[in-house]
Amino acid sequence: MVQRSLTAIIALIFFVPIIWIGSWVLEAFIVLLAIAALIEIHQMKGIRPLSLPTLFASIALIFVILYDRMMELLPFIPNNGSILALFVLLLPCLTLFDKHYSIEDAAISFFGITYIGTGFHAFMLTRETDVHLLILSLLIIYSTDTGAYLVGRQFGKHKLAPSISPNKTIEGSVGGVIISLLVSAVYLVVFPVEWSRTFTLMMVIVLSIAGQVGDLIESSFKRHYNFKDSGNILPGHGGIFDRFDSLLFVLSVIFVLGLV
Template structure:
């Protein structure tokens, strides 16, 4: 627990500092996190031994972020059109490799890779996109989202530990409870209300409640998704980069779901 707390404080402070600074340094950081996340995913899925997939996976992941890291590219195509082209390119490359590998790299493998690239690429991209395009309140808005996610995690743990009796989804995550999940949303609402009292200009309060309910609920789904992936591949953590916390995907599992869903709901 001590290692977890120390890592959380140091890592959190550094991350928030870069988030506040924004710009190119934040773009590079998020791109690096996505690449590390892809590497963890490839190891869990047992596809990292294929040299072509190892190299092409990093390349295909980086394509999601080129308009942000290399600004000139963003002037060539609009973001939506650009990522449509990226997805088509990914499918063509991987399905072509199925043919040239003579089915040593199978359709099933291609599906696993494509799903991972969508999951990691779009999750981190919309996180970065929000910071770079949301305007004057971008830092405060993302800080609020992170606070809701973190308070949801903490609320689920402490409320579940004290009051949890009914399992939420034991086949996926045996320690999570319905009471913990409900308590997590309540803790997130309380924390968001405190945030609103300090930063009242980011949202109207009724908007804050709606956002918090969505973020806390979707964040818990994202956490369960990562648990399902790890259970399927029989691993405890996605990686070992962060002592006491696991890997990048362990720390950003909720975020990878929250930002794309907010985008789909046209809330960012």
């Protein structure tokens, strides 16, 4: 837990200033994170990092995350998603020429492009629309994760999802939501919002639960492919997909709810 907490603190110290700077610095950083997460998903399925499928999937992923920016940089490209569709169509075609790339592999690539791409696209959109909502989302995720661990370790008795993540408990889940409410309340005192108290309360609870759902989705993915972690780039956390699993789902929920 000490190593995990230290890594999280260092990551926040490094990550928050980049969020605050925004612009191309944040865009480049997010693209690197997204491609790293996609490669981790590919590796769990057995798809080679240095391959045409990974290359095409990565380019499609960039278009999903930075679609508006791509249209600005490449004004001669039709603004109808046709280029993205081209790369998506190329993936199943590769199954005809690459014996190491199956139709199931192509499905995993689609999953990575849409799931990671939507989450990080929502990240960029939230940063452009309301940076305080983005920072609040990060606080909700990390406080939920920490609270669920501490409360679950002390009081956890009833398993939350034993077939997916045996160590998670209902008590820990509820504790994580409560801790996130307390942390969010402190942040909102310093940076108040225009929403009503009832709406803000419900939003924090929904995002806290969404973060836990995102974590369980990633755990289910790893369990299916018999992996403990998606990678080892972050000590105590595993890989990029491990660390950003909750964030991808939370920001997608923010996007779906029309908060940005």
